[in-house]
Amino acid sequence: ATPTALMVGTGRGAQLGILIKGPEVLESTRRVDAVVLDKTGTVTTGRMTLLAVTPAAGVAEEDVLRLAGALEHASEHPVARAVADGALDRLGSLPAPEDFANVPGLGVRGVVGGHAVLVGRERLLDARAVALPQELRRAKERAEASGRTAVAVAWDGAARAVLEVADAVKETSPEAIQRLRALGLTPILLTGDNETVAHAVAREVGIAPEHVVAEVLPQDKAEVVKRLQAEGRSVAMVGDGVNDAAALAQADLGLAMGTGTDAAIEAGDLTLVRGDLRAAADAIRLARRTLGTIR
Ligand code: ADP
Ligand code: MG
Numbered sequence: 001a002t003p004t005a006l007m008v009g010t011g012r013g014a015q016l017g018i019l020i021k022g023p024e025v026l027e028s029t030r031r032v033d034a035v036v037l038d039k040t041g042t043v044t045t046g047r048m049t050l051l052a053v054t055p056a057a058g059v060a061e062e063d064v065l066r067l068a069g070a071l072e073h074a075s076e077h078p079v080a081r082a083v084a085d086g087a088l089d090r091l092g093s094l095p096a097p098e099d100f101a102n103v104p105g106l107g108v109r110g111v112v113g114g115h116a117v118l119v120g121r122e123r124l125l126d127a128r129a130v131a132l133p134q135e136l137r138r139a140k141e142r143a144e145a146s147g148r149t150a151v152a153v154a155w156d157g158a159a160r161a162v163l164e165v166a167d168a169v170k171e172t173s174p175e176a177i178q179r180l181r182a183l184g185l186t187p188i189l190l191t192g193d194n195e196t197v198a199h200a201v202a203r204e205v206g207i208a209p210e211h212v213v214a215e216v217l218p219q220d221k222a223e224v225v226k227r228l229q230a231e232g233r234s235v236a237m238v239g240d241g242v243n244d245a246a247a248l249a250q251a252d253l254g255l256a257m258g259t260g261t262d263a264a265i266e267a268g269d270l271t272l273v274r275g276d277l278r279a280a281a282d283a284i285r286l287a288r289r290t291l292g293t294i295r
Contacts, residue, residue: 009290016282019258019271028252028269029287031234035180035280036225036247038239039191039201042257043177043277044167046078046240050086051148052164054139064161065091068119068153070112074100079151080108082165083119104243105192105217107151115155119163121194122152130154136162147200149193173205176277181206183284185236190224192216192243218243222250238272238280240264255280 013020020026040046055061069087072080073094087094097117100110106127107120118124122132122140132140132152139162140150148166152159177187188211189202198214213224221239225247228235237244237251240260245267248254256268259275272279 009286012290013270013283013286016286017258017273017276017279018283018286019273020283021269025253025269026287026290028234029236029284030291032185032236032253032284034186034188034228034233035236035238036188036190036228036251037177037207037277038221038237038241038244038247039189039193039198040078040167041240041260042238042244043173043189043201043205044169046167046259048078048082048149048165048167050082050163050165052143053161054136054164055161056133056136056159059160061161062091064153064163066094067112067115067117067155068151068161068163070094070097071100071108071110071117071119073097074110075102075108077102077108078167079149079165080119082167083151083163086163104219112155116157118154119151125152125154125159128154128157130157130159132159132162139164144194144196147197149197169201169204170277172276172278176281177205177207179278179281180284183281183288185284186211186233188213188228190216190221190247192218192221219246221247225250236280236284238277239268240275255283 010020053061065087069084072083098111106124109118143150143164148164151163153161187207189207190213191198195214198212202212234252236253237247238255240257242261242263245263248267254268255270256264257275258271258273
């Protein structure tokens with residue numbers, strides 16, 4: 001590829017809302033044949049809303065919102081924002097947690113008003129030998145069957161509630177995935193969220209069920225990319241979160257959502273400025289065309 005052609009490709013990228021780190025990036029883009037898509041914030045808007053609260057028997061909804069909301073207020077995760085905003089809407093204010101820690105891919109834990117609180121996936125509770133009672137398990141299963149993410153709330157060693165949050169598929173995602181497929185790429189959905197929710201989203205955007213990889217911990221996302229590469233695939237990865245940074249770096253081509261975190265943008269080779277997944281297809285087509293015309 002001549003430097004001039006590559007510069008032209010880079011300039012055209014900017015017009016399409018694609019920032020390219022260096023002209024050499026176009027070269028790796030050309031060979032890509034699989035595209036791994038993070039779910040939350042990439043295929044979906046990432047703007048989640050708190051839709052329902054199911055407290056266990058004898059637990060006040062207000063206590064659930066205050067303790068879970070206070071803890072989640074300290075996290076930047078899309079699920080956390082939904083919980084904190086929902087709690088703030090209803091309570092007006094939230095106490096500050098006395099202690100707080102993120103547990104990547106699982107949730108948050110900390111101390112609020114003297115109570116040791118956990119908010120997150122069932123696995124977060126499992127790890128501390130806190131079981132979901134039957135009534136909460138049913139609420140969780142009902143939520144997930146309708147494509148919502150269920151979040152468990154526990155304090156002082158007992159499960160107290162299940163919260164339901166959901167976000168929407170971006171309007172442009174189904175078209176984007178169709179375009180990627182038309183370029184001969186296999187789209188793969190990768191998420192830390194549960195299987196049921198992941199499959200509901202995949203169905204909505206046109207990703208085959210056998211190409212859904214769910215319940216993947218943040219530190220294992222890069223492993224999924226590596227495994228595909230070991231199978232001989234040349235892999236593009238599209239992501240937005242801190243959680244996606246290692247996978248973006250591991251991929252043959254890392255595409256970061258411009259609407260995402262700095263960590264993702266730094267790890268990527270390309271930035272899709274507007275956070276529109278269709279630009280991923282534009283980028284790949286542009287690279288093929290730029291390099292194709294000069295070979
Ligand atoms: P994704 O891969 O879709 O971007 P993450 O790996 O960030 O998702 O999170 C995976 C799952 O872990 C979420 O769907 C949620 O169930 C749970 N989770 C993560 N962080 C939190 C949090 N702060 N509060 C509650 N649940 C959380
Ligand atoms: Mg994400």
